[in-house]
Amino acid sequence: MTITYTEEKNFTAEQVQELFLSVGWVSGQYPTRLHKALMHSSTVITAWDGDRLAGLVRVLDDSEMVAYMHYVLVNPLYQHRGIANRMIEMVKEKYKNYLYIEVMPEESKNAAFYERFGFEVMSDGVAMQLCNFGDKR
16 A cells, blocks of 8 residues: 655545545535635645545644644544654644644544644643534535
């Protein structure tokens, strides 16, 4: 298996949907909106096994100070093969001159994963969210 990585946004809504649903993320239920959001994101790094989307990292940035790594996901069929590690290292390299690269893990149990890459839990930070789900396809 040879995994290739790219920043080119050459993925379809169906490929993205399959990847997101493979990890049980609700955003996979909105493939058109998800695809549009990714196409308008600052950076999307994807990992490919041939024409199969194996992993994806999405970054939103302000062009100078802060880059926010929003999605890091790898299809379970490809997990534990270093794919997420490689994509995160690519993000760190691309944004090495920014003051901050931030990430907000969806679950606190995932913090240890990001700490392996030098991320630190903010001493007085707290995650907040306003959720506008509903059927907005």
